[in-house]
Amino acid sequence: MKELREEFYGKLKDVKSVSDLDRLKAEFLGKKGKITARLRSLKDLPPMERRIWGKVLNDLKKELERVIREKREELLDELPSQDPTLPGTPWTYEVGALHPIKVVGGEILRVLENMGFEIGEGPEVETDENNFTLLNIPEWHPARDMQQSLYLDNGMLLRTHTSPFQIRYMSTHSPPLKAATFGKVFRADEFDATHSPVFHQIEGFAVDRNISLSSLKWVLEQIVKALFGEGSKVKFVPSYFPFTEPSMEVAVWYRGEWLEMLGCGMIHPQVLRNVGIDPDVWSGYAFGIGVERFAMVKYGIEDIRHFYENDKRFLDQFRYDRWI
Numbered sequence: 001m002k003e004l005r006e007e008f009y010g011k012l013k014d015v016k017s018v019s020d021l022d023r024l025k026a027e028f029l030g031k032k033g034k035i036t037a038r039l040r041s042l043k044d045l046p047p048m049e050r051r052i053w054g055k056v057l058n059d060l061k062k063e064l065e066r067v068i069r070e071k072r073e074e075l076l077d078e079l080p081s082q083d084p085t086l087p088g089t090p091w092t093y094e095v096g097a098l099h100p101i102k103v104v105g106g107e108i109l110r111v112l113e114n115m116g117f118e119i120g121e122g123p124e125v126e127t128d129e130n131n132f133t134l135l136n137i138p139e140w141h142p143a144r145d146m147q148q149s150l151y152l153d154n155g156m157l158l159r160t161h162t163s164p165f166q167i168r169y170m171s172t173h174s175p176p177l178k179a180a181t182f183g184k185v186f187r188a189d190e191f192d193a194t195h196s197p198v199f200h201q202i203e204g205f206a207v208d209r210n211i212s213l214s215s216l217k218w219v220l221e222q223i224v225k226a227l228f229g230e231g232s233k234v235k236f237v238p239s240y241f242p243f244t245e246p247s248m249e250v251a252v253w254y255r256g257e258w259l260e261m262l263g264c265g266m267i268h269p270q271v272l273r274n275v276g277i278d279p280d281v282w283s284g285y286a287f288g289i290g291v292e293r294f295a296m297v298k299y300g301i302e303d304i305r306h307f308y309e310n311d312k313r314f315l316d317q318f319r320y321d322r323w324i
């Protein structure tokens, strides 16, 4: 018994790692270990001896178990705090995520980018000229009503739509052109289920020789199919905007119904003239997409206010890390 004990302590000195320790433990205390085997052979001894040797062996067993436990803790304490061989663990903290408006807007922009549209930006504070006059929105137009437009003290206003991006882009670039923008727009509307004083639009347009309504329809179809699936389709419904002629609303066939989704048309010749483009040589199309409207239809969201209240239970449904 003494030899066995000495053998154990001799070998313990050579233990350098947890796996060395596991091996040593198996050698003495494992199923076929030295102590285990002796404990098993106790049954062959006469009762008196069995009792004595049983106690000695069991005491030794307990001692070795305790020493091994202590040695294991010592070894684990020595491990470097960053052990690259440990298995991976899931995130223990929460990361941020894209807002659903950013997700849907990004999807639309990606389709446009892939079709060669240059993505640009315009300011949220605009001149009356860019927001209205040059877009052929005359003085008497109801969109100019103080009720809807938010004017600043200096006579400028918060843009009511992203269409002034057309004016800015066309007056600084020469055709052929193809560009789009994504941003906030502002209207003096009260909050309700379908209205918000701030919302998002994507404006896209192209100017070239021989641009036709069918190019416009094709581009919109690509967007709609990317967002609502291959089974969706679009149709034009006649409408009116001062900056397009003809003007259309686009209705999208989705989940068994036609939903009016966005405004578009052929850029009005007067708008082209306003930015120095000859409408006898060039023509163009334009469209304006309400991003909230797209997101609401796509995800079946019935109240626009969900987008701005930042209720984590709502936002969490759009986390990319939940999708993978």
Ligand code: DAH
Binding pocket: 160, 161, 162, 163, 203, 204, 241, 243, 244, 262, 263, 264, 265, 286, 287, 288, 289
């Ligand atoms: N600017 C329009 C609005 O905010 C949307 C729009 C309609 C944009 C037709 C366009 C267009 O470019 O061609 O209601």
